[in-house]
Every structure is written in C-alpha cells, then in structure tokens.
Amino acid sequence: MEKTINLTLKIWRQNGPKEKGRFETYKVNNISTDSSFLEMMDILNEQLINENKEPVAFDHDCREGICGMCSLYINGRPHGPDDDVTTCQLHMRKFKDGETVTIEPWRAAAFPVIKDLIVDRNAFDKIIAAGGYVSVSTGGVPDANAIPISKIDADESMDSASCIGCGACVAACKNSSAMLFVSAKVSQLALLPQGRVEAKRRAKAMVAKMDELGFGGCTNTGACEVECPKNISITNIARLNREYLKARFAE
Amino acid sequence: MSVLNARIPEGPLAQKWTNYKDHQKLVNPANKRKLDVIIVGTGLAGASAAASLGEMGFNVKNFTIQDSPRRAHSIAAQGGINAAKNYPNDGDSVFRLFYDTIKGGDYRAREANVYRLAEVSNSIIDQCVAQGVPFAREYGGLLDNRSFGGAQVSRTFYAKGQTGQQLLLGAYQALMRQVNAGTVKMYTRTELVDIVIVDGKARGIIARDLVTGELQRHFGHAVVLATGGYGNAFFLSTNAMGSNGSAAVKAFHKGAFFANPCMAQIHPTCIPVHGEFQSKLTLMSESLRNDGRIWVPAKKEDAEAIRAGKLKPTQIAEEDRDYYLERRYPAFGNLVPRDVASRAAKERCDAGYGVGTGLAVYLDFKSSIERLGKNVIEARYGNLFQMYEKIVDENPYETPMMIYPAIHYTMGGIWVDYELQTTIPGLFAAGEANFSDHGANRLGASALMQGLADGYFVLPYTIQNYLADDIRTPRMSTEEKEFVEAEKAVKSRFEKLMSIKGNRSVDSLHKELGLVMWDFVGMGRNKKGLQHAIERIAEIKKEFWSNVRIPGDIKGMNIELEKANRLADFIEIGDLMARDALNREESCGGHFREEYQTGEGEALRQDDKFAFVSCWQYKGDDAEPVLHKENLVYESVKMVQRNYK
Amino acid sequence: MSNFLTASIGRKFIMSISGLFLMMFICVHLGINLLLIFDDSGNLFNQGAHFMATNPLIKVMEPLLGLGFIIHIIWSFLLSYQNYKARPVGYAQSNASYSSTWASRNMLILGALVLVFLVLHIMNFFWKIKVSGDPLLEHVLVNGEHMENTYALVSDLFINSAVYGIIYILGGILLGLHLGHGFWSSFQTLGLANKVWLARLQFVGKIFAVMVALGFSIIPLYFLIKF
Known part of the structure; x- marks a missing residue:
C-alpha cells in the first residue's frame, strides 16, 4: 500500500526580483507516494528550517486546484508530469525512487520572479481590468430568466470560464503568450448575450493590453491547451481571433 | 440592558429592510468622492463591496494578501448558491428560505438579518447573470436548480462544481472594472496588520507589504473587514493555506466583540486524512449527496476486513450495508444538514464501523449511475470525480468514494449589528468574517449567498448611513499620532517575532495547536476536554512566544514570518473558541457538547439559558475576555427541536 | 488603439493571409511540375511552362507572389523577434x-x-529562364508553337546530379513539414476554427502536407530512378 521514495531536488533560488538566481540541490527522503507534491515541498521546508536555512518560497493557497496560485515548472512541464492538474493536485506517485526533480518558476518577461519560485502575475489582472467584464453596475438588472440562453452556449461559456488564471499557458508557450488566458475570458463573455453587447470593445482592449504587457503572440503550437490544468481548448483562441479581427475590420 | 444594540429596524419582519432603506441617510454623489473606504479582503463579500462602493463613487482602497483578488478562497466553493426564486415551482418563497436558514442554524441566528438575506437572495442571482456568470441551464434556456442539504425544495443555482469560482470571478471582474475606472485602488500581497482608531472610530489600517516587508499607513473614513473565517486554527481544514483570522483578532484587540467563536462547521464530505505530513483537507461538494448514498458496512467484521485490505467495498452485498443516514433520518436521508451528517459519520466510525484508516465512510454512486447513467453523473460531478481520482488514485465511478468530516466554515466571527457595523464605529465586517446569519450551523449554498448579499446589497446601503455623518471629516494625515503609534506597535511585534530565534518551526506549532483543537474543540466537546484544551493552548502560546524559529529577514518577502504572525493570532482564537464552547452548556448546530444530547444522540439545545449570541470582549493579553450577551428574540418563528427524521 | 500590423493578432493575420496565398501558388506550381513525369518527351511540361510564362493573369500575379514571399518572410522575423523578447530567461529543463x-x-x-x-x-531555374538564359533553353516547337525548352533545363539537372535530386527531395519534405503546421494554423489565426472544424482542418492539413512533400519529391526521384 503505502510506498515511500527518496528524491534529489534541483530548485531555483533567487533572493529578490533584481538579484541573480541559481539552482540549489536538496535531498528529501521517505516521501510517501500518497503525498501531494506541495506536501513534499512542505517537508523540504521543514527540513530547511530545522537546519536554520531559509525555506523555499513558492506560491500556493487552496491546495485543491481552483485558486490558480500554485505555479511550479517541474521537470520541464508546468504543473509537472501529470495531465489536467495543478501543482497542488500533483501527487508523488508520479515520481520514481531516486529521481532528480527540477523545479523552476514560470518564465516570462511579463511574469518577473519575486522570490525563488514565486512570480508576479499581476499582468493577468491588468488584462482583465482592460475589459474582461460586462459593464453592469450593482442593481437595476433584469430578472435572471429574462433572457433564455441555449444550454449549449451556456455550457461552452462555462468551459471557457473555468480558467483559474494560473499562467501555465504562458509558462508552457514558447512565446510566453497569454492568448489562451485572454481567449478564455473573451469566449466566455462573447458566448452570452449579456457579454455580446461590448464584445468588440472587449476583444480589442484585452489584446492591446496583453501586447503592451510584453506577452508574446500565438503561433498555434497548442502547448497551452495540453498543459492547461482545466483543459481550456485552443478553439477559444480561434474565437478570440475571430472576435478581434471582426472588431478591427469594423473600425 | 446589555451594551450591545443590534439596531434592528422597527416594523414587521418582512418590512424591516424596506423601512430601513426608506429612512436611512444617504451621501450625495459629490460627497462620495471625498470619502475613503478601506476594504480588506477580495472574496465574495470584499470584492462585491469594493466594486459596488466604487461604482457608487466612493474612493475605495482594497487589500488582499494574495497576488490577485481572484485567489480569495471563495473561489473554492463548489456546490451552489441559494435563492428564493421558486423557478422550479416547488413551493419556495422568501419566508421559506428564511425559515430553513434559521432552522438550519439551530435557532442561534438573528431573525431580522436572516430575513434580509433571504429577501435579497433573488437580486444576487439577477446580478450575477447580468455579469455573465455561466450558471447551469436547462435545454429551454432557463436556469437550472438543484437541491441541497437541509431543504426540501430545489433552490440552489450552480455553475458545474465551480459555483464559488464563477461568482467570485463575476465580482472580481466588476472590481477590476472599477480599478480600471480609478475608483478602486488595489493593494495585492498586502496584509492588514492593525486597525487604527482615532477618537473611538476606525480611521485606517496599518498594512504590511508582503513583498518588501515594509509597513504602510492607510487612512479611511470607514474600514470594512471581509477577511473570511478562522477555520485554520485547526491546522487541517478545507480552508486555503493562507486563510487566517488575524484581521478579526486585530479588531477584537481594538474593542470589537467576537461573537460565537465556538461555532465552527464541520463539513461531512471531505477526503479523509492520509498521513501526518498532510497540509490540507480537500472538500468534496455537498451536492454529491444529491446522488451519492452514504454507508458503512453493517457488520463489524466486514469493516475490519476492509480496513485490513482483505475486502473491497464493491464486494459488500446490499443487505450488509448500513445506509445510516437513510436509516436514521428517513425524511431527509442523505440530505440532512451538515452538522447532523458529520456527527452521524463520527458516531459510526467511533463505533468501529469506519473504513479506510478507520476514519472514513463511503459515498456511493452505484445506484445513481444505474438509475441515471454514467453520462448524467459525469455531467453533474465530472470535475469532482476527476479531482478525487487525482488525489486518492481510485475511480469513483467504479468504487465508492471515501469521505470524512473536516473543519470547513466558521459561523462565528466579529459581532456586527443589523448594519454590519462592529462595536467599533466605522468598522464593518462582511461575509464569513462576521457572525451574523448562520447561527450555529450554516446550510449548504448559503455562504455564497451571504457573502454576496453583504457586499452587493447590504453594505452599500448601511455604510452610507454611517458615512453621511462624515462628509465634513477631511482626509486625515497618516502622520497623526494614532497612525504612528499603531505602526510602532506593529513593528515591535514583528521585531519580537524575529528575535525569538527558537527551535520550533511555525508549522510544527500550528500542527500541535490543530491537534488540540480537533481532539477537544472539534466534533464532540465536553467540559473536561475543553478545560484541558484551554491549558494546552496556553502552553502552546508560551512555547510559540519563546521557541518559534523564523529564518530569514524582517525585510523582503518572508513567508515564515507571515505564517508566524498569523499563528500567534490563531492561538488566541483557539483559546477563545474553547472558552466559548465551555461556556455554552448546550448542543446546537456545529457546537456539540456531549453532556447535552437526546437519547438518540441528537443535539439538545437549552433555549431557556442559551438563546443568545455570545459576544466576547478583549480585556488585555493577560486578562480573561468578558462575555456579553445579545439575546435572540424570535417573533416570526417558534424555536423547536430540529427534526430531520 | 494599437497598430493592427504590429498587434500580436495583426501580425499573425499577415502571416496567415500571405501563407494561404503562397499555398495557393504551391498548388499551381506542383500541378505544373507534375507534368514533368507524365510525358518524357517534355512537350506537356513545356506547354505548361509556356502557358505560365505568357498568361496575362499569371504575369500580374508574379510580382504579387514575390511580394507575398517578402511579406511572409519579413513578418516571420518580426513576429519571432517579438516572441523571443517575451521570454528573456529560459528554462533549464524543458x-x-x-x-x-x-x-x-x-x-x-x-x-x-x-x-x-x-x-x-x-x-x-527561374533566374536562368527569366534573366541569364541557358543553352538548354533553346526554343522547341510544340504543336506549332515556339517555346523555351524548360523541360530540358529541369530534366538535365536531375538526371545529371543525384545531389541536386536529394536536395530537391529534402526541400519538398521541409516544405511539407512547414505546411503540416502552417495549413490549419492559418485558418485558426483567421478564426475559422471551432470544436468540429479544428480537428477537420488539422486532418486536411496533414493530408495537404503529405501531398505537397510527396508531389515535389516524386519528380527528382522519377528522374533519378528512370534515367
């Protein structure tokens, strides 16, 4: 039943945003394969604290795959060697005894490192602030059932809306492009009559902000879709392209 | 007469909120720009309040400890949000939602607040749909509903198993729209470390930039705490790792009363603990109880064989299974309220019928899959099943899930009056951070409702009633002595923490506290255990302040320091919870005193002695807190023993 | 509003449109080229080449084609540079x-x-036909019409040089690989994909790429083997 493994960890350490980083190697022993990856990191940190060393800083919060906070690039893949999971949902049964595990932060000009494995993903908020909403204020809205919405559209909108904003798409993309993130929000709202009203303005504003913040462009490698923990489809990117081009040609 | 005034408006229950709004004071648009409102927290309550107040024209400063407002733990709520829309035509109404919530809370909530909650519930759904929240729909294009624990109608709106996420993103987007418009200034990775009181009123906060470690002073004409619950006092809970009770403790220290601290909800359907290094418990939505049946083996020898790995649950014949909720509560079956379901699971496991490690029961979908087909179950719960499989490495379509209760939500919190104002003028509390609406037990799908009700539809009114008197108060300089002194006190606290340089990690101490809390202030409490807990917590407190080890520097990002600062507050909350539990000599909702139960093991309230809200006042670090009582008066409902049979 | 031609999606739009245009050219080019292997007398190919050289529509298209190439190339560098800048520090292990x-x-x-x-x-070929000339190109008479013997120029190269044959085969394969991604990608960029059509376009793209690679490779192979 319970199995334990020993691992060598190669972890990116960086004291601050402007400091130079480097890899450090640590060993952890007797890790239960039923533990989550972040529990393994907790064990490492407990070990480091007991040795009076500074623990490894990494982002995490809900530990159930929904807040989008955890963001480790493990063995060459965002969120590590499992599909459709966030780092916190990755379990140690995916690793072999004696393995060396390389852990890096997300790498993108738009996501600068704050400390160790923590990056600043404020750029995503800025993109949403540029137009990722329906411009309604509190109160004075029609009854919820006033506008019927086809179940198919509602379901597809929900699929797009399930993005957790973790940034794995940016981390996976060779161009550090945020197109999957942007397209998921544009699609969610474009599919609903409530969001349709300002669809043109939204697509233009969000893409312009994304470009301004230094994300790369999409070259359709599809890596984002494969690494997305929530399975957001690149058909959203096609829809964003469509919405954006329509909006630009309508100018 | 107690020092507490709940300021409940006059008139019949159904008219109170209308009366209040008709007669409250308002602030004119030109004056709104001159008024600063600080909102701490960006969950459902915080984000919705910040967005709404920003839209109205107030100058809002919004703080979050996360890297983005969208990370707040409201995002993890799975099941749904209640509203009295009665779309399914199954007999729902505002009164029925109110009644179910009061009853579900075991008659320990304030009637007027709960009625208002039910009253505004419908507006929340309208608002969210207008924002583009993709709620589940029927083929006809109208909104779908499902049923939830503690109710006999289907009034829960949902967005797959990610309702909290969708509602939070709706509020977050509304908030970011205001950030873009310049009415809200966002402070991310910034933590409230103290509240500044000037002339008896809350006038600002001291915040700590978690990236640089620097302290900041912020002025506000009013301060709103929407900082969530304190369930992480138990170390293991379904709360996020960063969820904490520190803001509540700061308010408590500055004179706000802490209400019903012992009332913590233990959620029945969480993935069981697997080992000592576990950091977090994962919730499986209560909605699973709609189609899943809970059971344990009827024979002890079968349970033992399962624990030894000699038998599989699928090998247990139907007649050898004990569907104990259906057996004990035929009327509600698997849909009894959370406190009842949790205690029933504990009862079976304590009696030796538990599976897995012995602390688990089964949640079985076999009969639903046979009845509805795998596709339907997958459409309803696919993401939850996937989540379970990733964690446990078992396929819930083929073998039953294992679940066990875990700490989930705290009904207790900062005491607020009808206007959501604490005992400190100008300091408001919203969402889980306040105590107001759930009494001794919260019903499923009611937390989302309350958070958004407070933020969208209650605070934007009530805070104006306070601010209307403040239109002539100019913005205060943060060089005033109250700000300087508050910052100095905070600085010395952090320096003190850094100077301890002991031998114990923050987590090891937190785990120790969590075990004490779970064993003695958990699902079953008794006098002896609680007294022991108070002693143990005092020891942990001493150990913490003399032996905690925080590596790194006070400047720059220091996560251990953040954690230590929060743990110091959790220790205080733990003490307060134990004291409150000891004081409340009755069983109600999530608070179960073993001395007070019926012959059948159900919670036994003592209405003649404890029909009040326990409100604790801080009297200094070395003094015991003082208890005040807000008596609960029920005009529209009769207090009866809850019956889900 | 940002400049469309330098906006991320605008850049891709240019790549997509120019790419689709070049793909159309490739289809025509491949069609004419395949005439090389269906008539060893060379008449068929010479007629095809003559038609391409004299048809007014094609004449108009020729500079456009050149422009298409230039735009496709310039924007590819522009785009790649901007994408490169988006990740200043790379991964140690990817x-x-x-x-x-x-x-x-x-x-x-x-x-x-x-x-x-x-x-x-x-x-x-092109340089010799259009600019410098080549003795092999001496006019021949096909169906009563004088035209350059383009067939001689092409077949001579492949018959006499196995190295060129292999280079041309490689060229065909490279182009196939490029189009294997480029075909569906250009539709995706124009927003002409959804859940159903994405898979269809990817499938068609694969077939198209294989046909182009095979089609262009088969010609030098034919001359290598047959002569």
Whole structure:
C-alpha cells in the first residue's frame, strides 16, 4: 500500500526580483507516494528550517486546484508530469525512487520572479481590468430568466470560464503568450448575450493590453491547451481571433 | 440592558429592510468622492463591496494578501448558491428560505438579518447573470436548480462544481472594472496588520507589504473587514493555506466583540486524512449527496476486513450495508444538514464501523449511475470525480468514494449589528468574517449567498448611513499620532517575532495547536476536554512566544514570518473558541457538547439559558475576555427541536 | 488603439493571409511540375511552362507572389523577434515535445531552410529562364508553337546530379513539414476554427502536407530512378 521514495531536488533560488538566481540541490527522503507534491515541498521546508536555512518560497493557497496560485515548472512541464492538474493536485506517485526533480518558476518577461519560485502575475489582472467584464453596475438588472440562453452556449461559456488564471499557458508557450488566458475570458463573455453587447470593445482592449504587457503572440503550437490544468481548448483562441479581427475590420 | 444594540429596524419582519432603506441617510454623489473606504479582503463579500462602493463613487482602497483578488478562497466553493426564486415551482418563497436558514442554524441566528438575506437572495442571482456568470441551464434556456442539504425544495443555482469560482470571478471582474475606472485602488500581497482608531472610530489600517516587508499607513473614513473565517486554527481544514483570522483578532484587540467563536462547521464530505505530513483537507461538494448514498458496512467484521485490505467495498452485498443516514433520518436521508451528517459519520466510525484508516465512510454512486447513467453523473460531478481520482488514485465511478468530516466554515466571527457595523464605529465586517446569519450551523449554498448579499446589497446601503455623518471629516494625515503609534506597535511585534530565534518551526506549532483543537474543540466537546484544551493552548502560546524559529529577514518577502504572525493570532482564537464552547452548556448546530444530547444522540439545545449570541470582549493579553450577551428574540418563528427524521 | 500590423493578432493575420496565398501558388506550381513525369518527351511540361510564362493573369500575379514571399518572410522575423523578447530567461529543463510538435515550435527554422532552398531553386531555374538564359533553353516547337525548352533545363539537372535530386527531395519534405503546421494554423489565426472544424482542418492539413512533400519529391526521384 503505502510506498515511500527518496528524491534529489534541483530548485531555483533567487533572493529578490533584481538579484541573480541559481539552482540549489536538496535531498528529501521517505516521501510517501500518497503525498501531494506541495506536501513534499512542505517537508523540504521543514527540513530547511530545522537546519536554520531559509525555506523555499513558492506560491500556493487552496491546495485543491481552483485558486490558480500554485505555479511550479517541474521537470520541464508546468504543473509537472501529470495531465489536467495543478501543482497542488500533483501527487508523488508520479515520481520514481531516486529521481532528480527540477523545479523552476514560470518564465516570462511579463511574469518577473519575486522570490525563488514565486512570480508576479499581476499582468493577468491588468488584462482583465482592460475589459474582461460586462459593464453592469450593482442593481437595476433584469430578472435572471429574462433572457433564455441555449444550454449549449451556456455550457461552452462555462468551459471557457473555468480558467483559474494560473499562467501555465504562458509558462508552457514558447512565446510566453497569454492568448489562451485572454481567449478564455473573451469566449466566455462573447458566448452570452449579456457579454455580446461590448464584445468588440472587449476583444480589442484585452489584446492591446496583453501586447503592451510584453506577452508574446500565438503561433498555434497548442502547448497551452495540453498543459492547461482545466483543459481550456485552443478553439477559444480561434474565437478570440475571430472576435478581434471582426472588431478591427469594423473600425 | 446589555451594551450591545443590534439596531434592528422597527416594523414587521418582512418590512424591516424596506423601512430601513426608506429612512436611512444617504451621501450625495459629490460627497462620495471625498470619502475613503478601506476594504480588506477580495472574496465574495470584499470584492462585491469594493466594486459596488466604487461604482457608487466612493474612493475605495482594497487589500488582499494574495497576488490577485481572484485567489480569495471563495473561489473554492463548489456546490451552489441559494435563492428564493421558486423557478422550479416547488413551493419556495422568501419566508421559506428564511425559515430553513434559521432552522438550519439551530435557532442561534438573528431573525431580522436572516430575513434580509433571504429577501435579497433573488437580486444576487439577477446580478450575477447580468455579469455573465455561466450558471447551469436547462435545454429551454432557463436556469437550472438543484437541491441541497437541509431543504426540501430545489433552490440552489450552480455553475458545474465551480459555483464559488464563477461568482467570485463575476465580482472580481466588476472590481477590476472599477480599478480600471480609478475608483478602486488595489493593494495585492498586502496584509492588514492593525486597525487604527482615532477618537473611538476606525480611521485606517496599518498594512504590511508582503513583498518588501515594509509597513504602510492607510487612512479611511470607514474600514470594512471581509477577511473570511478562522477555520485554520485547526491546522487541517478545507480552508486555503493562507486563510487566517488575524484581521478579526486585530479588531477584537481594538474593542470589537467576537461573537460565537465556538461555532465552527464541520463539513461531512471531505477526503479523509492520509498521513501526518498532510497540509490540507480537500472538500468534496455537498451536492454529491444529491446522488451519492452514504454507508458503512453493517457488520463489524466486514469493516475490519476492509480496513485490513482483505475486502473491497464493491464486494459488500446490499443487505450488509448500513445506509445510516437513510436509516436514521428517513425524511431527509442523505440530505440532512451538515452538522447532523458529520456527527452521524463520527458516531459510526467511533463505533468501529469506519473504513479506510478507520476514519472514513463511503459515498456511493452505484445506484445513481444505474438509475441515471454514467453520462448524467459525469455531467453533474465530472470535475469532482476527476479531482478525487487525482488525489486518492481510485475511480469513483467504479468504487465508492471515501469521505470524512473536516473543519470547513466558521459561523462565528466579529459581532456586527443589523448594519454590519462592529462595536467599533466605522468598522464593518462582511461575509464569513462576521457572525451574523448562520447561527450555529450554516446550510449548504448559503455562504455564497451571504457573502454576496453583504457586499452587493447590504453594505452599500448601511455604510452610507454611517458615512453621511462624515462628509465634513477631511482626509486625515497618516502622520497623526494614532497612525504612528499603531505602526510602532506593529513593528515591535514583528521585531519580537524575529528575535525569538527558537527551535520550533511555525508549522510544527500550528500542527500541535490543530491537534488540540480537533481532539477537544472539534466534533464532540465536553467540559473536561475543553478545560484541558484551554491549558494546552496556553502552553502552546508560551512555547510559540519563546521557541518559534523564523529564518530569514524582517525585510523582503518572508513567508515564515507571515505564517508566524498569523499563528500567534490563531492561538488566541483557539483559546477563545474553547472558552466559548465551555461556556455554552448546550448542543446546537456545529457546537456539540456531549453532556447535552437526546437519547438518540441528537443535539439538545437549552433555549431557556442559551438563546443568545455570545459576544466576547478583549480585556488585555493577560486578562480573561468578558462575555456579553445579545439575546435572540424570535417573533416570526417558534424555536423547536430540529427534526430531520 | 494599437497598430493592427504590429498587434500580436495583426501580425499573425499577415502571416496567415500571405501563407494561404503562397499555398495557393504551391498548388499551381506542383500541378505544373507534375507534368514533368507524365510525358518524357517534355512537350506537356513545356506547354505548361509556356502557358505560365505568357498568361496575362499569371504575369500580374508574379510580382504579387514575390511580394507575398517578402511579406511572409519579413513578418516571420518580426513576429519571432517579438516572441523571443517575451521570454528573456529560459528554462533549464524543458519537456516541450510533450505538448507540441517540433515543426510547430520551429516554423522559423523550417521557413528559413525552405528559403535557402528557394534561393537555390530560383538560381537553378527561374533566374536562368527569366534573366541569364541557358543553352538548354533553346526554343522547341510544340504543336506549332515556339517555346523555351524548360523541360530540358529541369530534366538535365536531375538526371545529371543525384545531389541536386536529394536536395530537391529534402526541400519538398521541409516544405511539407512547414505546411503540416502552417495549413490549419492559418485558418485558426483567421478564426475559422471551432470544436468540429479544428480537428477537420488539422486532418486536411496533414493530408495537404503529405501531398505537397510527396508531389515535389516524386519528380527528382522519377528522374533519378528512370534515367
């Protein structure tokens, strides 16, 4: 039943945003394969604290795959060697005894490192602030059932809306492009009559902000879709392209 | 007469909120720009309040400890949000939602607040749909509903198993729209470390930039705490790792009363603990109880064989299974309220019928899959099943899930009056951070409702009633002595923490506290255990302040320091919870005193002695807190023993 | 509002439109070229080449084609540079092949190799036909019409040089790889894909790429084997 493994960890350490980083190697022993990856990191940190060393800083919060906070690039893949999971949902049964595990932060000009494995993903908020909403204020809205919405559209909108904003798409993309993130929000709202009203303005504003913040462009490698923990489809990117081009040609 | 005034408006229950709004004071648009409102927290309550107040024209400063407002733990709520829309035509109404919530809370909530909650519930759904929240729909294009624990109608709106996420993103987007418009200034990775009181009123906060470690002073004409619950006092809970009770403790220290601290909800359907290094418990939505049946083996020898790995649950014949909720509560079956379901699971496991490690029961979908087909179950719960499989490495379509209760939500919190104002003028509390609406037990799908009700539809009114008197108060300089002194006190606290340089990690101490809390202030409490807990917590407190080890520097990002600062507050909350539990000599909702139960093991309230809200006042670090009582008066409902049979 | 031609999606739009245009050219080019292997007398191919050289529509298209190439190339560098800038620090360990194909990640390299081949190809044929001339091109009479013996120029190269034959085969394969990603990608960029059509376009793209690669490779192979 319970199995334990020993691992060598190669972890990116960086004291601050402007400091130079480097890899450090640590060993952890007797890790239960039923533990989550972040529990393994907790064990490492407990070990480091007991040795009076500074623990490894990494982002995490809900530990159930929904807040989008955890963001480790493990063995060459965002969120590590499992599909459709966030780092916190990755379990140690995916690793072999004696393995060396390389852990890096997300790498993108738009996501600068704050400390160790923590990056600043404020750029995503800025993109949403540029137009990722329906411009309604509190109160004075029609009854919820006033506008019927086809179940198919509602379901597809929900699929797009399930993005957790973790940034794995940016981390996976060779161009550090945020197109999957942007397209998921544009699609969610474009599919609903409530969001349709300002669809043109939204697509233009969000893409312009994304470009301004230094994300790369999409070259359709599809890596984002494969690494997305929530399975957001690149058909959203096609829809964003469509919405954006329509909006630009309508100018 | 107690020092507490709940300021409940006059008139019949159904008219109170209308009366209040008709007669409250308002602030004119030109004056709104001159008024600063600080909102701490960006969950459902915080984000919705910040967005709404920003839209109205107030100058809002919004703080979050996360890297983005969208990370707040409201995002993890799975099941749904209640509203009295009665779309399914199954007999729902505002009164029925109110009644179910009061009853579900075991008659320990304030009637007027709960009625208002039910009253505004419908507006929340309208608002969210207008924002583009993709709620589940029927083929006809109208909104779908499902049923939830503690109710006999289907009034829960949902967005797959990610309702909290969708509602939070709706509020977050509304908030970011205001950030873009310049009415809200966002402070991310910034933590409230103290509240500044000037002339008896809350006038600002001291915040700590978690990236640089620097302290900041912020002025506000009013301060709103929407900082969530304190369930992480138990170390293991379904709360996020960063969820904490520190803001509540700061308010408590500055004179706000802490209400019903012992009332913590233990959620029945969480993935069981697997080992000592576990950091977090994962919730499986209560909605699973709609189609899943809970059971344990009827024979002890079968349970033992399962624990030894000699038998599989699928090998247990139907007649050898004990569907104990259906057996004990035929009327509600698997849909009894959370406190009842949790205690029933504990009862079976304590009696030796538990599976897995012995602390688990089964949640079985076999009969639903046979009845509805795998596709339907997958459409309803696919993401939850996937989540379970990733964690446990078992396929819930083929073998039953294992679940066990875990700490989930705290009904207790900062005491607020009808206007959501604490005992400190100008300091408001919203969402889980306040105590107001759930009494001794919260019903499923009611937390989302309350958070958004407070933020969208209650605070934007009530805070104006306070601010209307403040239109002539100019913005205060943060060089005033109250700000300087508050910052100095905070600085010395952090320096003190850094100077301890002991031998114990923050987590090891937190785990120790969590075990004490779970064993003695958990699902079953008794006098002896609680007294022991108070002693143990005092020891942990001493150990913490003399032996905690925080590596790194006070400047720059220091996560251990953040954690230590929060743990110091959790220790205080733990003490307060134990004291409150000891004081409340009755069983109600999530608070179960073993001395007070019926012959059948159900919670036994003592209405003649404890029909009040326990409100604790801080009297200094070395003094015991003082208890005040807000008596609960029920005009529209009769207090009866809850019956889900 | 940002400039459309330098906006991320605008840049891709240019790549997509120019790419689709070049693909159309490739279809025509391949069609004419295949005439090489259906008539060893060379008459059929010469007629095809003559038609292409004299048809007014084609004459109009020729400079447009050149422009298409230039735009496609310039924008590819512009785009790649901007994408390169988006990740100043790379990963120490990257398992990119798990989530994307090599061709999709290396379109610039594939494109550059195709460009090298293109230059060679222009020097071999286009330059000689249009500018410098070549003794092999001496006019022949087909169906009563005088025309350059383009067939002689092409067949001579492949019959006499196995190296060129192999280079041309490689060129065909490179182009196929480039189009294997480029075909569906250009539709995706124009927003002409959804859940159903994405898979269809990817499938059609694969077939198209294989046909182009095979079609262009088969010609030198035919001469290598037959003569």
